[in-house]
Amino acid sequence: MTVTDQGLLEREKDSMTLNMGPQHPSTHGVFRVVLEMDGELVDSAEPHIGFLHTGIEKTSEAKRYVHVIPMTDRLDYLSPPGNNLAFCLTVEKLLQTDVPERAKFLRVIMCELARMASHLVWLATHALDIGAMTVFLYCWREREMILDLNEEISGVRMMTSYIRLGGVVKDSTPGWLQSVRNFVEYFPAKIDEYERLLTHNPIWLDRTQNIGVMSREEAINWSMSGPVLRASGVNWDLRKQRPYSGYENFEFEVPTGKNGDIYDRYLVRVAELRQSREIVRQALKNLPAGPYKVDDNKISLPNRKTLKSSMEALIHHFKLVSEGVSVPKGETYVPIEGPRGEVGFYIVSDGSNVPSRVKLRAPSFMAIPGMCKMMEGCFIADVVGIIGSIDIVMGEVDR
Amino acid sequence: MTSEEIVEKIKTDQGKAINSSEVNLGDSVIFVGAERIHDIAEYLKNDPDLDFDYLSNITGTDYLNEEREPRFEVVYELHSIEKNHSIRIRVGLDEEDPTIPTVSDLWKGALYPERELFDMFGFNIKGHSNLSRLIMPEEWEGNPLRKDYPLTIEDVTFSHNREFKQDLVKSKPRTR
Structure with missing residues (x-):
């Protein structure tokens, strides 16, 4: 405060730099953001990444194609089958081979189960950030069931590496299919349970509506993808636009939002939980017999x-x-729709058994500048809500 | 539009500005010189039939082991949300002067991948608003995704081994 000529007190613009992360629990990993604060309001937000850099892209250039698959699990560690699938589809495109129908269906089942598990982690932690503890425990309960299903079919709970070049690693058993069927029957009631806790909850609405708004044009221009893009009203789902792995055989809807705020992203992801469950149900019903690899x-x-x-x-x-x-020598790129958006590998092959370049197009990485743009002008209390609503995974941001 | 139609249209409209074009495994690909990339990007974004409004990805590649000229390449992947088609732009970059203009004025989503190119490949992105290290630490030396950057030697900065490490990096044979 300074006293001016008129003897009045005038407030100088007094900004404060606030460091958030990388060890902050609400940054979902090791993400650091430096906030320039004007009182309670965020003036600008500068992201700092790289704390989880493991050099997977560089390491891939020294490993055989088959050996890269377990490393792709570690990129987006909340939905490993999606990364496996993106990698395998790209290499299979270079090899110009097609996998059997049964393998495609098993891949779809695994990817959609992973999408559900990933969205459950998102809902759990996002709600916890905003203060809803119960949802966290409920979501973890159902995610545990999906991890058990992963373990039953692949032997591993999280880093499954189940999808391999030319198909899947082993066939499903009737017992596993029955377990998935039981889960699919059980799950919708649980989604209702989460929605009862949140969708009409006045505290939740206050903390999420009209916050972190991103318009349709902005979302496209800032290369947002997945649920964030769809919550801004863009009907863009690669499962519909560029059907891969037999997604054209499934009937499902692509939920979109209107306002592009945190609440719409919540609604889109919860609707996606139901759609994923529907896709798994159809896949189980129509699962063809036959070989599970080429x-x-x-x-x-x-x-x-x-x-x-x-x-x-x-x-x-x-x-x-x-x-x-x-x-064979060549380069190609195949995008798929992961839980966070467009996941794709750009692979350059020099004709040998080792890739010459493996580049992951990571939806979280591309979303970070847009996310920090959303933070400008919002209250500091909403920063954790915005980070949660984008659902970043630092494994694929830093690679 | 199908990949063939996209390539045909660009050839008729901008035949002189692009170096060559092809349909590779079903994807439309155009090859552009670094000095033309911004004009071509602007045309691809603003042409009403093409309407490439979404930048999906920017990648760098190093063709050192293939002895190819030019050594580097920058690859852009673009989608059109309205028209639902895609294109890949491949831009060759010289080893001596890997400079390429930014496209972040057209697509804001280019800001981060271009910074990553600067960080990982050492490309000079002309006109970028904040060209600094992104994933590696500020004081890091070298560009890790270049093929002549060793995979196993980690340049940990200690005062006693700094010179030794630098010698090791210089004398190291090409990878593979």
């Missing part, structure tokens, strides 16, 4: 039984394990 021994391992009788199979097995898949 019959090309240059791409996928020959069956165990044939190893004892066929010399050729034994040679293929040896070559594939010791040398790996050689991918």
Whole structure:
């Protein structure tokens, strides 16, 4: 405060720099943002990333294609099958091979289960950030069931690496399919339960409506993707626009929002939980019989039984394990719709068994500048709400 | 529009500005020189039939091991939300002067991937509003995604090994 000529007290613009993260629990990982504050209002927000940089893109250039798949699990660690699928589809496009129908359906089931698990983690932590503790516990309960299903089919709870080049790693069992069926029947009542806690809750509405608004044009221009883009009213879902892995066989809706605020992103993701459940239900109903991986021994391992009788199979097995898949020279990019938006790998092959360049297009990475733009002009209390509503995963931001 | 139609249209409209074009595994691809990329990007964004309003991705690649000229390449992936089609733009960059104009004035989403190119490949993005290290620390030396950057030697900054490490980086053979 200064005293002016007229003897009046005048307030100088007094800004304060506030550091948030990287160890802040509401930044969902190791994300640091430096906020320039004017009282309670955020003037500008400057993001700092790289704390979780593991050099996966560089490491991939020294590993065989098959060995890259387990590393893709660690990128977006909340939905590993989506990353596996994006990687495998890109390599399969370079190999110009098509996987059997049953493998496509199993891939879809795994990806949609992962989408549900990922959205449950988002809802749990987002609600916890804003102060709804109960939702956190409820969501964790259902996510645990999905992780159990992962464990049953792949042996691992989170980093499944279930989707491999040319198909999936092993066939589903009738018992597992029944477990998924039970979960699909059980789940909708639980989504109603979350919605009863939040959708009409006045505190929730106060904290989410008309906050972090992003218009349709802005969302497109800032390269937002997935639920954030759809909440701004853009009907863009790669499962519909560029059907991959047999998504054209499923009937589902693409939920979109109107206002592009935190509340709409919440509504879009909750609606997506129901749509994913519907896709899994249809996949279980129409799951075709047949092989679960391609019959090309240059791409996928020959069956165990044939190893004892066929010399050729034994040679293929040896070559594939010791040398790996050689991918024709070329480069390509296949985008898929992950839980956070467009996930895609740009892969350059020099014709050998090791990729020359592997680049992940990570939806969280692309969303960070737009997210910080949303923070400008909002209250400091809403910053955690905005970060939560974008649903960033630092594993794929820093790579 | 199908990939073939997109390539045909760009060839008729901007035939002189682009170096070449192709349909690769079903995707439309155009090859552009670094000095023309901004004009081409502006045309792709503003042309009503093409309407590429969404920047999906910017990637850098290093073709050191393939002995290709030019050594570097910047790859843009664009979508059109309205028209539901895509294009890939590939821009070759010289080893001596890897400079490319920014497209962040057209698509704000380019800000981060372009900074990543500066950080990881050492490309000079002309006109970028904040060209600084993004993923690596500020004081980091070298550009990790270049092929002549070693995979295993981590340049941990200690006073006693600084010179030794730098010698090691210089003398190291090409990867693979």
